[in-house]
Amino acid sequence: MPEQVTLTIDEREVSVPEDTTILKAAEQLGIKIPTNCYHDYLTANGLCRLCVVEVEGARVLPASCVAKVSDGMVVHTQTERVRKSRRTILEMLASTLDLSESPDLQEYIQEYNADPDRYPMAEKRQPEVIDDNPMYIRDYAKCVLCWRCVQICATDAQYTFALNFRNRGFHTQVTTYFQKPLTESTCVFCGQCVSVCPSGALKPKREWLVEQGYSPEEVMELTRPQRSKRTLTGQQNQEMNR
Numbered sequence: 001m002p003e004q005v006t007l008t009i010d011e012r013e014v015s016v017p018e019d020t021t022i023l024k025a026a027e028q029l030g031i032k033i034p035t036n037c038y039h040d041y042l043t044a045n046g047l048c049r050l051c052v053v054e055v056e057g058a059r060v061l062p063a064s065c066v067a068k069v070s071d072g073m074v075v076h077t078q079t080e081r082v083r084k085s086r087r088t089i090l091e092m093l094a095s096t097l098d099l100s101e102s103p104d105l106q107e108y109i110q111e112y113n114a115d116p117d118r119y120p121m122a123e124k125r126q127p128e129v130i131d132d133n134p135m136y137i138r139d140y141a142k143c144v145l146c147w148r149c150v151q152i153c154a155t156d157a158q159y160t161f162a163l164n165f166r167n168r169g170f171h172t173q174v175t176t177y178f179q180k181p182l183t184e185s186t187c188v189f190c191g192q193c194v195s196v197c198p199s200g201a202l203k204p205k206r207e208w209l210v211e212q213g214y215s216p217e218e219v220m221e222l223t224r225p226q227r228s229k230r231t232l233t234g235q236q237n238q239e240m241n242r
């Protein structure tokens with residue numbers, strides 16, 4: 001059994017098991033810390049840093065979704081330094097990405113008085129929409145690189161490993177292995193990645209086609225399942241083995 005520790009968050013005491021994150025301890029007090037990459041049912045990787053807090057005595061602002069509590073810890077979730085960090089992250093995201101379908105981030109932009117035009121010279125990430133299968137599209141101009149889709153496709157749920165990252169820094173993008181179309185990847189079209197995507201980067205193809213103005217008939221035609229290359233190869237193998 002993990003031991004109980006007592007800490008203070010925003011001047012209020014709380015006792016929680018020692019392996020609790022600061023984010024979860026704050027939740028017990030009803031204190032909401034903004035998150036972006038974090039998801040309750042997925043492995044937290046501390047990628048976006050939107051959830052940073054100030055811990056007395058600590059040099060840097062830890063990401064509360066991964067930083068664990070300790071006895072006697074004193075945490076502040078709304079100092080000017082914290083708010084400025086969150087604001088800057090939001091402004092950097094807004095300057096390079098299309099956040100029009102990220103409702104949580106839109107809300108935080110208001111709450112933290114972030115200026116989406118703060119970096120007018122910033123380069124926009126505008127890759128083409130990838131429409132390579134009948135089930136869902138990938139619009140990485142909206143991708144906030146939260147890693148949720150990669151995580152749920154891998155060991156958090158599906159063990160399919162169809163998705164991963166390529167490139168680094170500004171050019172980082174979620175992709176399939178060797179950038180193959182999804183129909184040629186290990187993807188089983190379970191839809192779990194779409195369900196955890198917070199930004200509209202992954203979207204059911206029918207929804208996307210309706211938004212593009214296609215009629216119901218056209219939508220049905222364009223999303224009719226095709227036999228995949230793997231299925232055809234299997235049939236061919238059977239024929240060859242007869």
Ligand code: SF4
Pocket residue numbers: 142143144145146147148149150174193196197198199200201202
């Ligand atoms: S596609 Fe969606 S779930 Fe995947 S990393 Fe981008 S924003 Fe996150």
Ligand code: FES
Pocket residue numbers: 034035036037038045046047048049050051052063064065066
């Ligand atoms: S929500 Fe904690 S680092 Fe992204």
